[in-house]
Amino acid sequence: MTCDAPAAEAGTGSTPWRSYGTKRRSTRTVRVRVSAALVAVTVLAVLLVPPLAQLDQQAVDLAAELQPPSWAHPFGTDDLGRDLLLRCVYGLRVSLLVGLVAALVATVIGTAVGAAAGALGGWADRCVMRVVDTLSSVPHLLLGIFIVALFRPGVVPVAVSVAATHWLSTARIVRAEVLSLRSRPYIDAAVSGGASRWRVAVRHLLPAVLPQAALAAVLMVPHAMWHESALSFLGLGLPAHMASLGNLVQSARSSLLAGQWWPTLFPGLFIIVPTLAIAGLAGAWRERINPRRRSELML
Amino acid sequence: MPEQPLLELRAVTAGYDRRAPAVRNASLTVAPGEAVGLLGPSGCGKSTLARVAALLHRPDSGTLLLDGAPVRRWRHRAPRAQRTTVGVVFQQPRLSADPRLRLTDLIAEPLRATGRREDVPDRVAELAAAVGLTPDLLGRRPHEVSDGQLQRACLARALVLRPRLLICDEMTAMLDASTTAALVAAVEDYRTATGAGLLAVGHDHTLLKRWCDRTVHWDDVTSGTSGTSLEPSVPSAM
Amino acid sequence: SAPGGGADGGASADSVVLGVPWEPDTLSPLLGYGKDGNSKIFDGLLALDADQELTPALASELPEVGDNGRTYTYTLRDGVEFSDGEPLTSADVVFTYETVLDEKTNNTARSELDAIKEVRAEGDDKVVFTLRYPYAAFAARTVLPIVPEHIAGEQDPNTGSFNTKPIGTGPYVLTGWSKGEKLTFEANPDYWGGAPKVRKLTMAIIKDDDVRATRLRSGDLDGAVLPPNLAATFENDANKVTYEAKSYDYRAVTLPTANEVTGDRAIRRALDAAVDREAMVERILDGAGRPAYGPLPSNDAWFAKGVERAQDLAKAKDILDRAGWKPGKDGIRAKDGLRASFTLFSPAGDKLRQDHALAYASDAKKAGIEVKVESATWEVIEPRMGEDAVLAGGGSTGDPDFGLYTTLHSSLAGNGFNNMARYDNPAVDEALDTGRRTQDREDRKAAYDTVQRELAKDPGYTFLTHIDHIYVLADRWDGLTTQVEPHEHGFASGPWWNLEDWQPKK
Amino acid sequence: MGHPSSIGADAVTERTPVLSVRGLSVRFLMPGGRRVAAVTDAHFDVAPGECLALIGESGCGKSVLASALLGLLPANAQSAGSARLGGLDLLTADEKTLGRTVRGRLIGLVPQSPAAHLTPVRTIRSQLEETVAALTGVRGRAAVRAAARAAAERVAFPAGHLDRHPHELSGGLAQRAATALALVGDAPLLLADEPTTGLDRDLVDRTVDELRRHVDAETGDGTGRGLLMITHDLAAAERIADRVAVMYAGRIVELTDARRFFGSPGPRHPYSRGLLQALPDRAFTPIPGMPPELGDLPGGCAFAPRCPRATGACAALPPVTDGLACHHPLPASGAEELRSTTPAPENARA
């Protein structure tokens, strides 16, 4: 046997190529596509159904109370005979608004404050962090109760109350990451390359903490819905006439004990499925911004 | 009057713990256009001294003069012009490269940071050629290239702002002979073109002798006092 | 069932664990606890029996009424002792009433005793109340529990420890109160009415209906107050008995006079005709209730026969047509550019009221009136009660005066939560006053009939339903009955109103 | 210590190789369907008691080759060929086998960027002790501690620095820590990727000698150990290596005896010659031109564009003869007798 014969072809031809990563690429793209599709459907439903629907989601039909899913009412009816599908879509609209607004505001503020504190360091950092400590020591629900009470209950106060209490933890996470990143040699390199603090924060530190911030943001969406329904549970959240998913789930509890599953299941799915879809997209995005995963997935 | 030194370290003591400084009482000068080699055993504090010289590490005591002016502020607080006077190639390319940046961005980053965006395409192309990076490599991220390739990018980054003083902390430690020769040639070309000074830190006696106008040994720099608490490196076996 | 549970089915019929949705703020009668009777720790001079008739308790008999209904004289029962062994005297009674009437005492129900001019002890066993005006319903107010002066008198009635560690003459003695968790009682062996058979009583505080139902099912509780849909889930449970207590507890929509739409009598009458009370009872209350045509329930002795009215949409439309409310494009009527539309608030967190409100709105819409249902907290609702409709609830036992006067008399319009609709009807006012003043039962009946008929003609509220209170209990005792109950229930009212008389089944 | 290469070389012929690599290729799939052929068709053996030095310009695929042997390639990599270690094919072995029996135990690795390969939040001591406990039979706190200290001592890692975290170490210290960690398992095959970076001359010599000793030491089962040392430090390579493999653009272009490579007649491939000439104590001039892009290799000899001796024949891939892949090798005076004494496995197969 000669060693010149096989040459290039030996490797490429006769023996098969063995891969190292598992073959997750295809399932991954499927997952991303499904997530994207779900998010799209959600957005469309939320935007289009209410204006198009001829039905009144508040329309009470006592004769049709608690009907299981049927063609007339695909999701069944609630205990006042209202169509659950319609209410779920309306609820999703409200809840998603609360969740997204809260998540967005909280993440932006939290990331900005945390990154600024961590990047500046010294006195500025200490002051900012003590303010954060101070604010975060007021129990969330308490602050939520007051904020909601000060204004009329509605989407904005609820979202604000969630955002106002939740940017703090994002800020802490981001700052801690920044603190640890700050002493990395590549930051030294940037400093010596003439980068200002701001530049270092925006160009080197912020991208590194984005995965954490993104996770915080995604988690905030369902959490905000949670908060909203917790406030409703205490009688302080969204007014009960506004269908929100939290309200729906919350008022369906006794039906569940009484053996009716649909008033719980569908609103529950309406919370979970979009959340998972958003999480799926965010996960894909996180992989995209993680340089290693990115190249491994050949993005 | 002799020419004013570009960089002068006077009795610098620096380290990470005030009780046991890594560098004790070190003095060193680099004149404009001069190439100084700094030799010393491993762990003696050379990199620390290099960080001090690059205004990245505040010394516990002693003075640092850049162009004859004493430096009082460090890191971010140092004026940008002062910071960018000195270009540094760090010892460990893996750690000193932001894993998120492509090599092009890595090289161009100082230009962008100092607001000279328009120079980016030309300068990057020019430097990439000088240090031997192909366009293919420029599009990759640090973990997708070999250590040597990354070090080339780091050299390009150090040169991109046309520093008047270049500090190379064991720049060629992990490079093969040909690449070493190529990079040294690149540095020398740059120096002849700009008249920049050089402080080359390393262990390789032969290399530094060949490369630099003057080599100093660590013991001379710290004038007899041992620079660190470290045991002296163990003499070679047998 | 529950591991280590001592309350397991049948194990010990001399102890009972009840799940109730709320607990009193205080256990001191001086601050209002037990003012309507049925306090297990205390007794009043009188008590109400199953039929809401007054019976003697600490008083040995019903009071003597003198001076044209201005003085009430009670003779105390002999040999009654507080659970600490001290005897009950007339001084305790005087102390109790005087403290309640004291401006400095934070008693919320003080105004109920407004009529009292003076309370005075005559000897050790006689108490005389002198009233400012003849007040026929006064005796029913004297179910107020009597506290021992020798303990409560030593303390600040507002903040003293008597609030949480009460001592009384009642059939049970409080042994522990863990706020938010439970209250525990033990039988008072020296109770003047005889030692109760059920020796231990635990009231577990479980706010959430669903949790209460679940804990009842798991055997952790022996009995609980439940909403109808959850009570229905126990229908097939052989070991559980369901009790439905009739009540004075009504749900009604206030129609404020100040609002241009609801202030219009035609609108009020149309709404009254348009609502389907039967459907609400059937669907919202799952049958556990009755249609309401006024504050008094239709099975009450004081109920004016003949004011019942079924849903009559045609009549409603007819009334509106005639009054000039013409249907608009969107089906909502309007008159002189004014849309027949108003806002109805339902208090947040109360699903029952919310359901009533929505059903009401949907009925109103059929008649061409738009009712915009909003839910909000009382803080939001209160300043707007004069303008906007509210889904209110209420109902008091004891005497028709208690419920009717405060809701309908114009002198109380907009006074706190009294007469929220600011109802103002001179005929009603006059009849209410008559009902108060005369002692004669026939005359009073006539007066209250007038009130109810007038109310039907000018419905300042749309009364919707009277709610039955539902209790599910383990089947281990005999002698369980229910009273007709007031709005507030669960803690004091319920099948356990006469717990001391229960007989464990053998 | 005498130079062991001749002894080692003799031994090579008798025993089965520790590592035997056949047709190893590694490529990286890049976005847009491009492929980076980092290693192409590598053939070589490492005999017991032998030290094979792998040299080549930066980016030619040396580290990737080492990673492939350990199964530590990233997910976008693909490999082909075989690499036998004992009865095991390293390239097809599953992750479990590699993790439980191969890494650390059968193959030790000194990674190229030692500081980056240490866990930043733990001290050197804890990582060393952990490795000792995992790989050796040493049990008991005190014993593990002592063994860890001894391991540090072996590579002249100062004991006073054991309690530091990786970021508190100088480059040379980190390098020594990594070497100490790699030596702990007493693996029959050691892959040392630039084990001497950042060390001063004395330490280089000491480290290299330590590695040599490691290779020469008799193993319990008498199979011997092998060392694949990737290095640019030709002085170190000269000191330790028995044979030298020169890699260019992912291919091994020359594989020859170390004495001949560094002494006379010297390397025969023009590239190897250029590499040696670039040394600071020689011409100190780089090989002209740039290494080719591995993502887009020319069809024939990859070195041709830079080769002073290139001819038209270079458009074809040069066959490997006598461990040399060149159409026009430099004359090898007196190569004959050397080859007859040390027939490398490749030659034997030829």
Next chain:
Amino acid sequence: MARLAGRRLLFAAPVLLVVTFGVFAIAAASPFDPVKAYAGTAALGADQETLDRLRANLGVDEPFVTRWWHWLTSALTGDLGHSAVLRQPVTQVIGERLVWSALLCAVAFTVAVLAGTLLGVLAARRPGGPLDRAVTSLSYALEAAPVFWTALLAVWLFALQLDVLPAGGLTDTASEQVTFGQVASHIVLPAGVLAVSQLPWFTLYVRQGVGDALAEDPVRGARARGLSEGTVLLGHALRSGLLPVLTLIGSRVPELITGALLVESVFSWPGIAAATVEAATAVDFPLLAALTVLATAAVLAGNLLADLLYGLFDPRVKFSDM
């Protein structure tokens, strides 16, 4: 480290002042009416005169600054005031209930941290694998599930269907003694539900941290050394990946308190958190102030602990930086 703790301790005093003042201020600004709250349901039948009289008696018309000052000065002498809502001295309220809240929170938190870490590590091992999918989906679902809801399901499942755990209270409703065994069995559900509500954060952050760390060179180095998969995961990936989670420990305390508040009320747990809402809506200043002080202390302690742990676990961060 001691210096950090000392500095934080010094700082706690002004924080407490600011927080209590702030709470007094917003409580005073809120539309909640302490009089109505005091009167409870009776307020709905009360006339104006009664409400006015109560208002005067309770002294709620004083400006909040005065009330805050009163509270502060008497609190410094050890008198925390009298809770109007609970009709008990605040010291007594705290004395009776704080233990139970603390117990509940501590158990729940420990469980959440441990279980979250475990699940996170397991999920990170094979990103995209079935276990990972299951764990992540479950985490997001749980994050969206309101606590009172999970609580009900837990009661339904464990107390009703399986009949293995008591459904609420501190002890069996009928029992009078508070015994260890009883508390132990009664705490399982509330603490479990509270833990489950905190779990998703920990799980997902650990998963992310470990997942990222697994792709990095140190783990590659550890693998190359031949360390077992467990050691690599726990000793290396987790050690680096845990860092963000450590910071979470501090910032999760407010969430924990929020959760405790709901859990306590659903499970009739005689803790102190459930009183928070009442205290707030009733504008019960003394109780509110005491609860805020407690919450603040808990949060500050949590943050301090987080920072200490962070400094200990990440040597690259200096205590002087924090």
